[in-house]
Amino acid sequence: MTGLTSLTGLGLTPLLTGVEVTFWVCAVAAIAGAIGVVTSSKPVYSALSLALVMLALAVIYASLEAGFLFAVQIIVYTGAVLMLFLFVIMLVGVSSREALVDTLRGHRLAACLAGVGLVVLLALAVGQAVTAPAVGLADATAVAGGNVEGLAQLVFHRYVVAFEATAALLITAAVAAMVLAHPKRLKPKPDQSLRLRRRVEAYAEQGVHPGAKPSSGVFARHNSVATPALLPDGSVAPESISDTVASRVQVADPSQLALPLAQTLAAIEGRPGSGPVDSEDSDDSDDDLAEDLVDDPAEDAAEDPRPGPAEDSAEDLTDGSAEDPATPASPTVPDPPLTPDSPLSPDPAGPDQEGGSDD
Template sequence: MNPALIPLVTGTEVTFWVCATMMVLGALGLVLFRKAVYCALSMVVVMVNLAVLYAAMEGPFLFVTQIIVYTGAIMMLFVFVMMLVGIDRPDSTVETIKGQRVLGLIAGVLLAALLIYAIAGAVTVGPAGLAGPNAADGGNVQGLAGLLFGRYIFVFELTAALLITAAVGAMVLAHHQRIHPKAKQRDLADERMRAYAATGEHPGTLPNSGIFATHNSIGAPALLPDGSVAEKSVSKTLVARGATIDPAGLQEGTRRNFEELERVRDADEEDDE
């Protein structure tokens, strides 16, 4: 057999097939997983492997940006918000925005058309590669900076202005005018004592959410000594959005935890004897 006819497999090709397989699996997990936190972590897998592909194609700026900005900041922010609002509560099936299904269908059709166009272009046209950008004066990063702050400076500044406008708009919408002076700590304490004298409401702090430190989400309510749910530990926002609480299941979990605690304590006492 002629050695010249033996196909050579480069490290870039191996990296592509490994990362591409992981990206496809991550994308499938994003669509198929039922829990939102698993979907977010699957998206992290896709973004990390995309960053590795950038590195394999000698794009150091895109590699670092992909890791720091998207994987390290945005996706971790998504995971943090999911853990904060509760990941085990069921999603509400009530539509709060009229026509969102029609808009979602239109957006899905446009996205499918865009994917078909991109895949068709990738199949019919050969890869451009990064030989041209890497051959610029100073290398890849300097060439990219020359494009951003040269040919595409107007689009770059327009995008920056759009992001700043969006941030300012979010702050304006979230801001509310204070109509009462801010209550001080002494005022809050006096109000609690007046409520205790008038209605017998406990003057202490509200019960913390979570059960035996197995949860740190506000979606997991606290339990009273009799095993019932402490209503004040349940977020009013989650209740308004249709979150359901299973007191029987929480009581069963409490009972199992107490039994395990008693078993461990009895075993320790036997060992001491």
Template sequence: MLTAVAAQASETSTSSGTTGEEVLFWILAPLAVLGALGLVLSRKAVHGALFLAMTMVSLALLFLALEAPFLGVVQIVVYTGAIMMLFLFVIMLVGVDATDSRVETIRGQRGAAALAVLGVLVLLTAVTGRAALPDPIGTDEATPDGNVYAIADLIFGRYVWAFEVVAIVLITAAVGAMALTHKERVTRRLTQRELSERRFRDGDPRNAAGLPVPGVYARHNAVDTPALLPDGTPAESSVPAVLVARGAARPAEEFAEDIGEIGPHGQKPSGLQPQGEGDQPEGDATAGEGGPNDDVPADDGGADDDGARPDQDEADGGDAR
């Protein structure tokens, strides 16, 4: 009686587990295929990298569902977390425009790629159609010592030569990248003091303390807007050189009126004031219009340049004597 109940419970758990794996497979497999198609068909490099990340995460979840936790974790940590982030950083640093992605550098490459894909599909169909796969025996019997031990036994046992060849290829690629990017130095490296002296000697003394930050007194994210110098004039050197080279920098004439309305202390900067309005500083206005200080005589009681009167000097001299 107990044996029959245990067998029925084992069959129920096996069927429910199989059903759960099938549902998970039919959820993740379309996502992986859609991510692969998006990688191939997307026009922007960043979108292609994100689609590839979606495919890798879907494959990692499939590995976890098949009771291969080591492969699932490696898929996420190494491929999605390291390689994909490296791709994104390179794309963001180098910069790839959408117009560059549409340019076909090699003529006829799309047709050749389509023929190659069809040939590979026919080959895979012919090979897998005649393959005879054994019945699954389960992970407990296939890997009694654990999934990680079984993978290590295959890599460093049956496929050790392939592993060594792959390691040599990766090391060669790393050394080649270092050799291509290494800059051979033929002159002496300048010290920090020499670099500072050359900066003051050859550069602009006004920028000795560093270039101003763009977007000062801006009402929005204005990286393409020049900053304002203390005299109110725009600093063209504050805009990044990349934006200037691409023609995306905003000229000073476009925002002159906006900056003329808002100054550092609520006043119009002197460098961008519209001419013809008759605006004058307060000191000049009071001097020209006869302000309250006009009645004060120029002589303050015979004071010398040092601010002391002659009688006071004589008194101090008498005390000293």
């Protein structure tokens, strides 16, 4: 500024001042950004163009001796408001494009004509205006001791009522945003006693087992949650698999789980001189399956929601021993995937436990 006054004191006028350079650079950026806001097809591009406009305006504010507004424009607008916009765009969906078909015929054309008309009207009004050369804010800020101090004196003296109203406005906006953002719960949240009551009601009316669901299958080579527990008839217990795993179709094939057992048993049976093999006394590779065969009927039959599991297993036992001529020498050894109706190893504790669980 001192350089400028010394130049004018010598009777010289500068061709171009820093303020003018700032204006032309920032005006071009601001107009380009504004057109980008309006014409971008994606909301994200519009928000970023709006950031360009706001930053350009902030620089123009700084060149107009409004240092406080320069900072507030960047912090509040570019920092807070635009980030809020971007948050909502991410929430609503980045890829949401709007339909390009006019719902009103000639709507766009009329809107553009209205915009051009407004530009002409306001530009004529501005052109008709008589403006004095800018006084500048040097005197006004020098009285208060700075831009921020001058603004503070105005805000806390002359405009203190408006400032208090602003506080009320901001509080109201914050409360309203919380109320709007809080979704209403359609039903009361079920607590533990309600869930237990529902479980017992389901057991009384539909016979759904009220206890815990069966755990996933544990075999010698597989014990992940994707391994299904097998029912007494060798089929998969559907409740032993999480719905998430089942919906991804990542459940292990039960026939593959039983395959090593079947191979081992076939090898044992094919061995010359070997008699009927009791599952309890078989060698190491069979131990896991023997345990499965012993454990699963009791566990799965207890969890079995079908009516009358005791009758089923009893039928299986008699049917299997009568109808399965392929393995007459080893009635205790099942082949679950191939013959689902074949019997499992008889468990003397099974019917007792089933009776107890039904009570």
